[in-house]
Structure formats: structure tokens, C-alpha cells
Amino acid sequence: MSNTPRIPQSILDQLDSEYRAFILSTDTAESPRLNELQWSPALRQMGSTADSGSRKPMDVGSKHTIQRTNYSVDITTPSGEIPFKLIAEAECVIASVDYRLAPEHPFPSGLDDLWDALVWLSKDPTKIAIAGGSAGGNLAAAVVQRASLSSPPIPLVYQALITPVIGASFSSDDRSRWTPSMIQYEHNWDPTVLEMLWFRDLYLPSVDDRYKPDASPCLQGNKLAFENMPSTWISVAELDTLRSEGEMYAEKLQAHGVPVTLTVLR
Numbered sequence: 001m002s003n004t005p006r007i008p009q010s011i012l013d014q015l016d017s018e019y020r021a022f023i024l025s026t027d028t029a030e031s032p033r034l035n036e037l038q039w040s041p042a043l044r045q046m047g048s049t050a051d052s053g054s055r056k057p058m059d060v061g062s063k064h065t066i067q068r069t070n071y072s073v074d075i076t077t078p079s080g081e082i083p084f085k086l087i088a089e090a091e092c093v094i095a096s097v098d099y100r101l102a103p104e105h106p107f108p109s110g111l112d113d114l115w116d117a118l119v120w121l122s123k124d125p126t127k128i129a130i131a132g133g134s135a136g137g138n139l140a141a142a143v144v145q146r147a148s149l150s151s152p153p154i155p156l157v158y159q160a161l162i163t164p165v166i167g168a169s170f171s172s173d174d175r176s177r178w179t180p181s182m183i184q185y186e187h188n189w190d191p192t193v194l195e196m197l198w199f200r201d202l203y204l205p206s207v208d209d210r211y212k213p214d215a216s217p218c219l220q221g222n223k224l225a226f227e228n229m230p231s232t233w234i235s236v237a238e239l240d241t242l243r244s245e246g247e248m249y250a251e252k253l254q255a256h257g258v259p260v261t262l263t264v265l266r
Contacts, residue, residue, distance in 0.1 A: 007023065007187055007188055007189060008187065011185065011188060011239060012024070014239060015239075023189055033192060033194065033195055034191065034195045034198055034199075035192075035194045035195050035197070035198035039103060039202060044101075092129075095117065095121055097113060097114050097117045099111075099113035099114055099117075099139075100113055102202045102203040103202040103203070103205070106202070106203060106204065106205055106206075107203050107204045107206075107209050107214075107215055108209075108214055108215075110139060110203075111139055111142055111143065111214055114139055114140075114143050115143055115146055118130070118143055118147065118154065119154075122154050125147075125154045125155050125156060125157075126155060126157060127157065128154075128156050128157060129156065129157050129158035129159065129160065129230070130143060130144055130156060130158075130159045130160070131159070131160035131161075131162070132160075132161060132162065132164065133161075133162035133163060133164070134162070134163055134164065134165060134242070135165055135199065135203070136162075136164075137161040137162055137163065137164025137165060137166075138164055138165040138166065138168070138215075138217065140159060140160075140161060140164070141159070141161055141164055141166060141217040141249070142213070142214045142215070142217050144156060144159045144229060144230070145213060145214075145217055145220055145225040145226075145229075146214070147228070148224065148225045148226065148227065148228040148229050149222065149224055149225050153228040155228060155230075156229075156230045157230050157231075158230050158231055158232070158233070159229075159230055159231075159232045159233075160232075160233045160234075160235075161232065161233070161234045161235070161246065161249070162235045163235060163236055163237055163240060163242050163243075163246065164234065164242065164245065164246055164249070165196075165200075165242060165245065166216070166217050166218040166242075166245040166246065166248065166249045167179075167216045167218045167219070167245050168200055168203075168204055168210045168215045168216045169210045169211050169215075169216050169219070170182065170197065170200075171197075172193075172194060172197050178193070179244035179245060179248070180244050181240065181241055181242065181243040181244035181245075182241050182244065185239055185240060185241045185243075186241070188239060188240070188241060191241075192241075193241050196241060196242075213225070217249065218245065218248060218249050218252060223256060226253065226256035226257070226258055227256075229253065229256070229258045230258075231258070231259040231260075231261075232250075232253055232258055232259065232260045232261070233260075233261045233263065234246045234247075234249065234250045234260065234261070234262050234263070235262075235263045235265060236262070236263070236264055236265065237264075237265045238264055238265060238266045243264070246262070247262065250262040
């Protein structure tokens with residue numbers, strides 16, 4: 001049985017009553033935390049989720065899969081199941097990169113796959129936007145910095161970072177370096193801070209790599225990485241361990257003159 005503390009009552013009191021009842025019904029304190037388990041590829045198998053419902057019909061376009069060594073790039077118009085349902089009605093072509101995953105392929109394998117895909121797609125970079133959520137937000141932020149630093153720069157038009165992981169240098173042994181939201185929401189529902197760090201350890205087994213901007217975009221010290229950066233939307237959740245990271249990155253981009261919109265989801 002897990003001895004991980006339940007979500008603090010002060011946090012539960014801030015939730016919608018129906019959602020609070022759902023959280024309590026899952027009895028998370030009785031379930032083993034990911035960071036208490038041995039890694040297995042079977043952990044990638046997720047349970048079924050509710051159907052998101054139908055959307056406005058759109059013209060069906062072509063789909064083409066480009067196979068490149070160990071990964072592929074799917075290019076399709078948004079119809080049916082698509083990689084990013086958040087932009088299903090944006091009437092744009094979506095490229096979703098099947099990048100290599102850790103721990104079988106640790107940093108920077110997945111990031112390099114995304115970068116190669118962007119280079120391949122950038123025949124007309126004036127029409128390319130990049131989006132990613134959580135760990136994908138980390139990869140998206142790092143790729144956009146690479147695009148700004150490349151020679152010549154790849155002039156992207158937009159980046160959307162949804163509850164992104166912006167820092168990878170935190171340690172479970174040194175809480176003094178944790179962000180305010182990591183401390184305040186340490187034991188919140190999946191993932192907890194320790195589970196987040198468990199994921200991080202699988203992706204970044206080398207401690208030295210965790211301080212590189214490609215792994216921690218918030219640690220980017222080269223101002224050129226921000227000079228060609230596109231307008232940015234950063235979305236964070238109010239009661240989320242990652243909230244402070246997104247807010248801090250928004251401040252950093254703003255300080256470098258990047259147009260930023262920060263949205264706190266409540």
C-alpha cells in the first residue's frame with residue numbers, strides 16, 4: 001500500500017463538487033505511485049477515455065506518411081481522430097511526429113526527431129506553428145529555440161505551450177529549488193511531483209544533461225534564441241505542479257520582447 005499522502009483538503013475544497021467526488025472515489029492513496037514501480041513498457045498502455053464528441057464537418061484531404069529511419073511523420077487534414085483536438089477547427093494541416101520515446105531512447109533522441117521533422121517541413125516556414133502539451137510542451141519549446149538559433153533562423157509563426165514542462169533540473173533531494181507550485185501542489189492527483197521527476201529521470205538519466213537548454217528551455221542564456229521567436233500562447237492550470245514553470249517562462253519570453261499570452265485555466 002502506498003504511504004503517499006492524499007490530496008490536501010485545502011486543495012480539494014477548491015475543486016468543483018462533482019470533480020472532487022470523482023477524485024475521492026479513485027482512492028489514490030491506496031494505489032501505488034508510478035515512482036514506486038519498476039519501469040515496464042506496459043505502463044504506456046492507458047485505459048480508455050471518453051469520446052470527445054463530434055465536431056463540425058470539414059473537407060477531407062490527403063494523408064501521407066513519411067518514414068524516416070526510426071520514426072515517421074504523418075501529415076493529414078484535421079478530420080476524424082487527429083493529434084491535437086484543441087486545434088481541430090483551425091482548418092490547418094497537422095503534422096504529428098512519432099518521435100522515439102524514453103527510456104529506450106533517452107534525451108536528446110525525441111528532440112532530434114522533432115527537429116529533423118521541422119527541417120523537412122520548413123520549405124515554407126512562414127506557415128508553420130508548433131504546439132505541445134506537458135512533456136510535449138518541453139519538446140516544442142526546445143525546438144522553437146533551436147529554430148531561432150539555426151543558421152539561417154527558421155521563422156515560425158506561432159508556438160502554443162500547454163501546461164509545459166520548462167525545467168528539468170529539479171531534484172527530489174533539494175526542495176529549496178522547487179517552484180512555488182511544485183511545493184503547493186506536491187501531492188496533487190496524477191502526476192505528483194515525485195512522479196514527474198520519475199518521468200524526468202527516464203528521459204534524462206544524465207544529471208548534466210538536465211541543465212542544458214535543450215532539456216530545460218527556461219535555462220536558455222543565449223539571447224539570440226529569443227530574437228526570432230514567434231508569438232506565443234502559454235496555458236497553465238491553476239492547481240497544477242507545472243503552473244509556476246509556465247508562468248516563469250512567459251515572463252522570460254516577455255523580458256526578451258516576445259509577444260506572449262498567458263492563460264490560467266480554472
